[in-house]
Each structure stands twice: as C-alpha cells, then as structure tokens.
Amino acid sequence: MNTVNRRIYLYSRYERFWHWSQALLVILMMITGFEVHGSYKLLGFGNAVNLHTVSAWLLLTLWAFTIFWQFTTDEWRQYIPSLKKVDAMVRYYAFGIFRNAPNPFHKTAAKKHNPLQRLAYLALLSMVSPVIWGSGLFYLFYSSWKGLGVDAWLSLEAVAFVHTAGAFMMLVFFIAHVYLTTTGHTPTAHIKTMVTGWEEVD
C-alpha cells in the first residue's frame, strides 16, 4: 500500500451507492427469479415472487435516479463505445495478463472503463436490459393483460421464455463481471476502488 504513488478519485458517492445497491438487487433478482423459474426451492414460490417484484420496482426507481445523474453529471459519456485499443485489451486478457504485461489501459476520471468494458456495458444496456425489462414488465402486469387486450396476441409462455433467456445472459455477465474484478493490480483492488471511490495508480 505504501508503495502506491498516486490515488485518483474515480467513483463518486452516488455512483458507488448506485453500483452496490444495483448489485444487491440484481443478485436478489437472480436468486428469486431462478426460483420462480423452478430451478430450485429456497424461499418458497410466493416469497420469491414477492421479493422479485419488490426488487424490480426498487431497481426501476434506482435507475430513474441514475439516468438523471448520468445526464446531469455528463457521466453517460463513459458508455460511448470505441473500437480503439479493443484488440489490445483482448490480447492483454488472452496473453499479457499471464506474463505480467502492463495493462494497456490506464484509468482516468474521464475514462473509467477500458474499451472492452465499454462494449460490454453497452451490450448490457442495449441488449440484455431491454430483453429483461421488456419481458419483465409484461410479466409483472400479467393481471392487466385481459383489460388491455394483450392476451389476444401474447402468451405467458412466450414472455417467460424471453425473460428467462435474458436472465441467463445476465447471469453470464455477472460471472464474467465478478471475475474481472480480480484482475486489478491486486485481486481485490477493483473492489476496493468501487467501495472507497479511490483508485491507486502506479
């Protein structure tokens, strides 16, 4: 720790709050969601449904605030994709990381995410999220289908299929995301940064 030269403040208080409450909610929704799906028994179907529903509303609320935050702070620019250095990042994760090669990307407050990360987050936002939320909201409002005439052209089975597919994508993202947190200069460095907001820079 003492050998660290410099510390930069990467994640503001709100950003960390957003990240960790979102993490908690997503984990909760995966646990309860796969129970509702029938993959295992843990909390009981009714409890799982209720928790899943409450978490969904909480996450929606959180997102409402976060979208506001992204635009008022201009932080949304962190998600603009770029193909520059993507190949370098891929090479780093595929080879360099095993040879103690330096990480080709250097975090700055203006560029928090490496190019590969930007692509991944963009994919999450533009593909996985709409799949999950689109199907999830239909699922959530199943009891209103009849009144709105939705039941004439949509089946619960189809909605459940799409929602489950989205959930699997989310789970795969989650596994990769959690693993990649261990690739900092120490295995817990990234997690520390996400907790304190401060990144140690060589």
Next chain:
Amino acid sequence: MLSRLKFILPLMAAGALLAAPTAFAVPAAPAAATAPQLETIIKPKASTADHSKFKELNRNFRTGPQVTEACLICHTEAAKQVQHTKHWTWESTDPKTGQVRGKKNIINNYCTSPVSNEKDCMACHAGYGWKDDNFDFKVEKNVDCLICHDQTGTYRKLPGDAGHPVYKRVEFPKGSGKFVEPADLKKVAQSIGMPSRSNCGSCHFFGAGGNGAKHGDLDASLQHPGKYLDVHMDEKGLNFTCTTCHATSSHEVSGSRYNVAAAVKGPAHIRGKQDESPAACQSCHSDKPHHEAMLNQHTEKLACQTCHIPEYARNEVGTEASWDWSQATIMGPDGKPMVSKDSAGRRKFDSKKGTWVWDSYVIPEYRWYNGVSTYKVIGDKIDPSKTVQINEVGGSPNDPDSRIWPTKVHRGKQPYDKVNNYLTVQHTAGEDHTALWHNFDWQKAIGAGMKAAKLPYSGEYGFVDTEMTWPITHMVAPKHDALSCEQCHSKQGRLQGIAGVYLPSRDSNRWLDMAGWTLVLLSLIGVLIHGGLRIYTGKNKGQHK
C-alpha cells in the same frame, strides 16, 4: 473519519431503499373483508309465526300425508312448488344439452339406481309412497314437508317404507338390537322451522347409504362443524346453514351438481338482486376477492374451491374412494352373508354389496370443468373395454367458461349387460326372492331390475370399471389452510396433470434451460481456467506485491 462516513452512508441509504418498500409490499391487514360481516345479530330463523299456536296443527296426526294436508291449509302453494323441484321429481334437465338426468334416470356407481328399489331409496324422497313407477306425482298430500322443516330431530324415514316416517317402533338396522321410536307427529308439525343443517343432512350427509360415503365434502360432522372443517358453517363463528348459500325461493333450492355455475364472473351481488347463482362463492366474494391483483388474476383459470378446499373429507368420517359390486354375493366362511369393517369402523365388505375402500383428508383430482356434465342414463351404450365415465365432465383450457376444479372421482365396478352393452339396473333392496340382498342371485336381481326399467336384458352380465366425477365445493377451509403457491407452482405439484396453462415453476422450456445452463457452466469453467492460469503462471501482479 470522514472517509469512513462516506462509506457507511451509502450503505445505510441502500439499506433504507431496500427496506422502505417492504412496508407496503407486505399485504396490509384486511381493511375490509370482502364477505359481509354482521353488525348486529339477526337470527335468520326468527319467525313471525309460532306453529304450536295453530289449531290446524293441534291434533294427533297418524300419518305424514295428514300433516301435509294441515300444512296446505295455510301454505296453499307449497306442495305445487315442491312438485316442480328435483327433491320431488328426482329428475333434472340440462339447460345446455337438454339431457334429462336426475336420480330417477341415471345409473351411478354407488347404489346404482333407485328403479325397482323405490321402497328403500325413497326414504330420501321428499314425499310419501313412491314405491314403484305407479307413483302419482300430482297428489299434493304426498309431499313431505316435515323432512325439511322438522325442528325436533325426531322425524326419521327408514329404508323399506317408501318415504313414510317411522309410525311404529322398529328395530333398525334389523338384528342390531337398536330401535327407532316413532315421532310424535303433532310435536313435529308444531316445531316447524326453516331447514337446519340436520334437515338437509338427513339425506345429503348419508348419500350411498353411509355417513360421508358419497360426496366426500358432506357428512354428519357438518351438523356441528368447527372452523377447521368449514369456515362458513363454523358453529362458533359464522354458523351458516346450508340455505345461507343455497338460497331458496318457491322451494327451488339453488346450486346443484347437475348444473354447476363453474365460472361465475363479476362483482359480489347486492341484496335483493335477482341472482343466477347465489350458491356460488362469487355471489358474496366477487370474482376478485383478494387484495393482490396477482392472486385475483388466478380466478380466470381456477375455481375458488381449488385453493380453498385443499383436501376434502377432512375428518375421520372419510368418504368412499371405490365400491366394487363384483365382490357382492361372496359369502363368509360359514356360507352365510358376512359384513366387515375397516379400522375406522367404516364398512369394508358386505356380502350384499361388495367391497369398499375409504379415504380421509383426500387430495382432490383436478380438471378443467365448465359446469356441464353428461351422464350415463339408463339404456345408454357403453364401451366395456374402457373405464366407463358415469358423467363426462365438460370443459377445456381455452373455454372462457371453464375453470380448474377440484373433484372427487369415485371408482366403481358394477354390473352391465354383456350383449347389449349398457349398465344394468338391479333389484337390490327388498324381501322378495329376486332381491339381491335377500337371495344373493345376480341373475334374478338384474332380471327384475331391468324389467322394472323396461329395458331388454340379454341374460349375460359382467362387471365393468366405472368412474364418477363430483365437483368438490363444501368444507371450505379457513384462509390460512388454503393451498400455498408452491403446491401448484412446482414440478410435482397439485396441477401436474393440468394442460393448457403456463405455470411458472412447473413449466419451462427444456431447450432454453439446457442452452442457458450450458452457457453459465462454460462461463464458470472459462473464468476458472483463466484464473487458474493466472495463479499457475505466478505472474499475477497481485501475487508479486
């Protein structure tokens, strides 16, 4: 200190954000129960007339019909009204299919048919003297007012008297050493009141000749039920009588298994409104009785009974699961008729009737049902190579008038004509030489029964497997005993065999699951290999530091 605070604050905020909604996520204590609550006690049976003060009733009646004549002096239309009901005609026409059913016309898989056995069976006819097919259905004095209106509990009708009450002290059952005393008809007539649970129960609790035997959701324990057995009839609680739900007008009792209101829609009914199906749950509770929309949504697919009657025959009385007539006429080791009981004291074998299997706390069999049943009536052809359905239950998943219903399925094995391929009518009860229970001769019993039913009999009989399906609707459990979600929403749940609905947790797409979990597994293997390699190469920056 400040940095520590920075770290705790967001965590606290996250906690609060998570905790706050639970306050409204948990359903609030019911603000207003959907079923109306009594504000003041209004005794439903309080009458403006004291029948013991009527001079018409202050005489010594010798017979039932004499009492009826006295009743009709004031209640001029009563007999005519009763004569229009199933309680009198034992006949019912399906308004949808036009089929004429009723006890008089169908053959069930319990006692089979009253035809040729009227002297016994008509102990449960709301009339006097129906002993054969010469009974005159127009004679008003033959309507039995007392069986439904007696409040002394002393008025009894026994098999063998064609619907007349006990007039002379008699040993019953024969050889039992127990005697039934004749009722004092004057006292009975003067006791008149609205039907109590015991009145209806004197027949409906004892269908098929034994307590609880037939229905499974009706037995004598409902005379004094606790809350566990029936939340509405609970003697210390709501204390409903049968007619609280089975609202009756002009002696026409609402609610019948012959015509089930299987999918009642709309709001709870208001007092005074002309009501199509007052006996249905929805007439008080509406079709959206829960606080949560997601639960209310279930009423589009499920009958209330499916969740709220988790088991029927919820006591040691139990109900008959099956009746095998093919074992009848088998004698005991001494060559004489034999009777045996099961460990709960319920009939198990009788040389007269065959063998029974009883069950208690029975999990219903579920099926789509639209309220229409097509019955096997006397003379209907059967296919003996299959299990014969005494009643074909209508309904399907796509029919907006069908719901998933709990049913009792009673399995039988009973005689049929092997050449003509129809179920037979047999002369069972009686003292004559053709009666099965007297002479133990199937050939003679079927011959006499078929003659009375005016159907040809080939002379060759066999036994065929039959099933009869009864929608379950009584013995509604308190809400805490209703089915829990996972009793259906699971792989081996109650609704395992129900097609046509996507049931989360029961149903999933096999291919999607396979692809999804494969992908998850590959990701895990991928990160494990990647991480393992990082540790193995020992060049991880973290490990150097």
